[in-house]
Amino acid sequence: MPHAIEYDRFGGPEVLEFREIPYAVAGPGQAVVEVRAAGVNPIEWKLRARLRPSGEITAPRRLGTDASGVITEVGSGVEAWSVGDEVIVVGARGAYASELAADASQLIPKPEALSFEQGAALGVPAGTAHQVLASLGVAEGDTLLWHGGAGAVGQAAIQFARRLGAEVVATASERNHAHLRELGAVPVVYGAGLADRVRAAAPQGVTVAVDGVGTDEAIEVSKQLVADPDRIGTIVRGAEADGFGIRYWSGGGPEPLTAAEQALRFEGVALAAELAARGEFVIEIAHRYPLADAAEAHRQSQTGHVRGKIVLIP
Template sequence: MKAVTVPRFGGPEVLRVAAVPDPVPGPGEVRVRVYAAGVQPVDLAIREGDAPAGIELNPGLTPGNEFAGVVDRVGADVEGWAVGDEVLGFRLLGCAAELVVADAARLVRKPSGMPWEHAGSLSASGQTAHIALDALKVGEGDTVLVHGAAGGVGTVAVQLARTRGATVIGTASERNHDYLRELGAIPVTYGEGLVERVRAAAPQGVDAAFDAAGRGALEASVELVADRARIGTVVDYPGALRLGALGIRGERTAARLAELVGLWESGALRLEIADTFPLERVAEAHRLVGAGHVRGKVVLTP
């Protein structure tokens, strides 16, 4: 099969598409022919050799941590899945490829009407947003500030907070303000003067803040939210430690992913695709994500 590889750590230029052996599913695993695989900021960090906590990275790895496709082989002791099933799922590495082997317990059935690009890009951003709102205890009547609200994680976080009965203030560049209004958020422009703009948009005060952007978002949040246990980030862990906020991490699960799929089916969750690329243009995909300001997700289509 063809797969994206990282022969050495560095910028997008190090990425290569190579022929590698087809993976074989073991007990409890299935093999999926990949139709779409989202590109996450963490994929860029891994490409540069920056390992997530507790993970050892070696040159030659294949990045990618979410996928959607069709089951083409089933390992021993697998129940509930058969060749031909359309699924979406997740694993830590290896998804930017034509084939991926995954734990059968980490798969969710793809709705027939869900576009492949949506299915392949939901798990990472969607579950990150879900974990964050749980950690911040976002609920009915809260006013929540979402930094980076137009990005992949932010797009989902805004909508999940709205489904929980919260008022959402979202930071974004002005070109994305109408988009945020469509999602149900009150948009504010990031940058100098952010704190004052948020206070004007939320005179009732802000109960919780979620940073999916970095760039000083935590510093602004501590001026706006009284309880630092309700300020969290998934991008600025050193800042969280320094300021007494939450560095949010959590385990992805099929149950959480299935809940997100259900919200999509009900029309309560809209997904946005900024662009799609074949494997051979993976470096362009990484550059686009690395430039920031992407609305929604960037997706590889093997």
């Protein structure tokens, strides 16, 4: 029997249960994917802990949107995919599972050069980074300040921004500075005096900033350094963004992503997969856990000190 991670009540990681589930069935326009790896994203433990609203639980809930695997069945109307195709799944429901049914529109070909773990690590990080940079109009001549450069989204953002011709300053713990330099960013330590350290790192000035960590410091320093508030955004504190006078994308904000923003996210995953297959995009896997150990993966994610991506292996 296939298995999935489910929970019946809000709470800590201990509410996650490893359970047998019915076999997935491909409906019209869908494909069943045998999951080889699933990505863990912070939004998932925030939903589980009820730090983000999601309505009352009336039936067992599953987690996860990012996965990679092999198609084992295709439904009616699916012509672009065949049994045996290796795919990346983006925006699925219940990706913490050994198999799942996904819409054909949620699938991207997994390049042969990418591992299944790398494919599963791309969804939210690469999609978010690409969309946010596009929405902010990041281009050659810009200097981007990204708060939280060592996380999976931050690493993707640094690489995309550098490809666009922008300079990047990224905050991170000192132990992660060498890696961020390799990605093309100028790293700075967060904490007291951050604004002055950023000014020293970018004497030309900062033109655009993104809060990827959710701290007051990230918001305040961004507003100090960037003249145009329309070029400051957050992906963490969306619910408060209007009060700060900055932009937001998800992050608990009241407005969902637009269709154009969703399309940008999907585009970003496909682009990152293509670049990674050519050795032009780094995908760092921080931790690997068996699917049954999803609770431990959430505990690790909740520390806020993960460099790269956590993946689950069914």
